[in-house]
Amino acid sequence: MTDHTAPLLDVRNLSVSFLQGGRETKAVDDVSFSLERGKTLALVGESGSGKSISALSIVRLLPPGAMATGEALFAGQNMLTISEGELRAIRGARITMVFQEPMTSLNPLQTIEQQIAEILELHGMRGREATRARVIDLLGEVGIPNPEARLGAYPHQLSGGQRQRVMIAMALANKPDLLIADEPTTALDVTVQAQIIALLERLQQTYGMAILFITHDLNLVRRFADTVCVMQKGRIVESGDVTSVFTTPRHPYTQALLTAEPKGAPIVEDENAPVVISADDLRVWFPIKKGFMRRTVDYIKAVDGVTLAVRAGGTVGVVGESGSGKTTLALAMLRLIRSEGPIVFLGSRIDGKSVAEMRPLRRDMQIVFQDPYGSLSPRMSVAEIVAEGLTVQQPELTLDARREIVARALLETGLDPSTMDRYPHEFSGGQRQRIAIARAIVLEPKFIVLDEPTSALDMSVQAQIIDLLRDLQRRRALAYLFISHDLRVVKALAGQLIVMRHGKVVESGPAATIFNNPANDYTRALFAAAFRNQPAPVNGEA
Structure with missing residues (x-):
């Protein structure tokens, strides 16, 4: 008979080790926590702190070579020792998981x-x-x-x-008793994040299920969780109810996490600085073809009449939900997709240039992508990754000259040049994003598109990357087009702001003015979701 007074999940002295090259590495070290029915427990901490490994241990989904010891009692059964048959009956039925990236x-x-x-x-x-x-x-x-x-x-x-x-x-x-949600909102826009959290809350009340919520977004924890465990280097350094941990944190690491949001103000833009790149009434329409003859019957207006200008040393932030046209706008301005409307770069129109004519201009326009795990080739060393543009644009350079330039770029982005012969998997997420930034600046460009460069990173690492980008901009007078769904990050970096919806600009102007007094209803809904964690209305598109 089930004891409903006992915790649904009771993890006791859990440790997880990996054997690598004959050496044992502890990823989780003597972790204990419990979760009651119908409640939400959040595991928080930086990447590599052991959050996901702890959760995966509960359902025995650890990678090969991992060894788990201790106890993970679910409804009184030790998940670490039950038979495969018993495990299959529980996993996917009574315990289920939602992961970060549904694709x-x-x-x-x-x-x-x-x-x-x-x-x-x-x-x-x-x-x-x-x-x-x-x-x-x-x-x-x-x-x-x-x-x-x-x-x-x-x-x-x-x-x-x-x-x-x-x-x-x-x-x-299958109406589970326990849902493990591993970073379920990280890749989503703020309004969609709020909708997903509101959905989980409603479903939790309907089903009475417990939720183990893994995240690096402390604002979501503040709103959604009942209790929280803070993990650092495989150990729980602080735990308790959310209110007490967040208002009176005792451990220095918890205190550092809670103050790790991007801070500081954007660089004040010089109104007399030259315009590096501009677009006037820019349009990217994708035809919808139907019928046997594949006639165009309509268009998807991904970017519909956008006008903007980015000055040297300035940042234009672009915000809006998925599908609003943010990334399409950036790719059009880089001439990576076809568009209509004038694009002027460094004083010359480029919208009509061929691929060959654009090639010499590529060194002056670069892009940093969202995912440092996916944008760096795992088969190339850091030196090869960063030097790739130099090889194409300056083939006359000797190997030693290229390595010297790469070393300077790594040093400028806060990386040790002596690590240039290592491979991406040997670096943390934040270090990988620094490598991606080094690759972008090595050719000394004038314009950089930053496409969600911090969304895959922990909050403390986000703050470091924003400080780095601001410092590079100050020293090099870089022009940034900064795309993000994290409005706190945009607020720290962008001097000008464009709010997009359905391919159109619904509001634009100085970022400080829009953040302090948004004029558009859609902008106000975005800000409400980002800064007050209130669920936005479901619009059927999220």
Whole structure:
């Protein structure tokens, strides 16, 4: 008989070690915590602190070579020692997981209906009609509009927020007792984040399930969790109810985490500084073709009449939800996709130039991407990655000359030049993003697009990267186009702000003015979601 007074999950003295090159490395060291039914416990800390490894240990999903000791008692059963058969009966039914990036968790070759139905059938549901009815109910429950029409959709046909809702539907399919949510909102816009958190809260009340919530976003923890455990280097350094830990943190590491948000003000833009790049009534329309003759019947107006100018030493921030046209705008200005409307770079129009004509200009325009894990080749050393542009643009340089320039770029971005012959996997996420920035600045460009450069990073590392970008801009008079869904980061770096929705600019001007007094309803909704963690209205697109 189940003891409902005992914690649903009781982790005792959990340790996890990895064998690497004959040496044992401890990733989790003597961790203990408990979680009651219907409550939310947050595990917080920087990357590598042991949060995800602790959670994966509970359901025995650790990578090969990992060894877990201690106890992970779920409803009285030690998950570390039960049989494979008992584990299969619990995993996916009574304990389920939602991961950070749904595109890597969902099967791109299966429809949404097939993937949710598979979970139901694995745990006993029979009958196609009953299964389909349950899938439709689940999609409706997680807020997918017109769920019956979405059954045949594939993951790539859904937005990021909709994909995450599908993952939650799969997790809830068998009415679990415990949901493990591992960074479930990190890749989402602030309004969609707020909607997903509100959805989890509502579903928790409906199902009475416990939630183990893993995140580096302390603002979400403040709003969503009942209790919190702060992890550092595999150990829990502080724990308790959220209010007491956040208002009176005792451990220096907790205090540092709570003050780690990006600070400082953007560099004051010189109104007389030359315009590095500008666009006037820029349009990127993708044709919609139908019928046997593939005639164009309409257009997706990804960017629709955007005008902007970026000055030397200045930053224009671009914000808006997924699908608003932010990245498409940046790619058009870099002439990486076709567009209509004048684009002027360093005093000359470039919108009509060919690929060959653009090649000499590439050294003056660079881009830093969101994901430092995916944007660096794992097969190239840091020296090769950073020097790649030099090899193309300045082939006359000797190997020693290239290495000297690479060393200076690494030093300027806060990296040790002696590490240049190592590979990306040997660096942390923050260090990898510094490598990506070094690759961008090595050619001494005039204009850099920063496309969500901090969203995959912990808050303390975000603050370091923003300080680095601001310092580089001050010393080199760099012009930045800064795309982000994290408005706190934008506020710390951007002097000018553009708010986009459905490809159009709904508000623009000095960032300080817009942040202090937004004039547009959509802008106010974005700010409410970002700064007050209030759920934004569901618009059917998230």
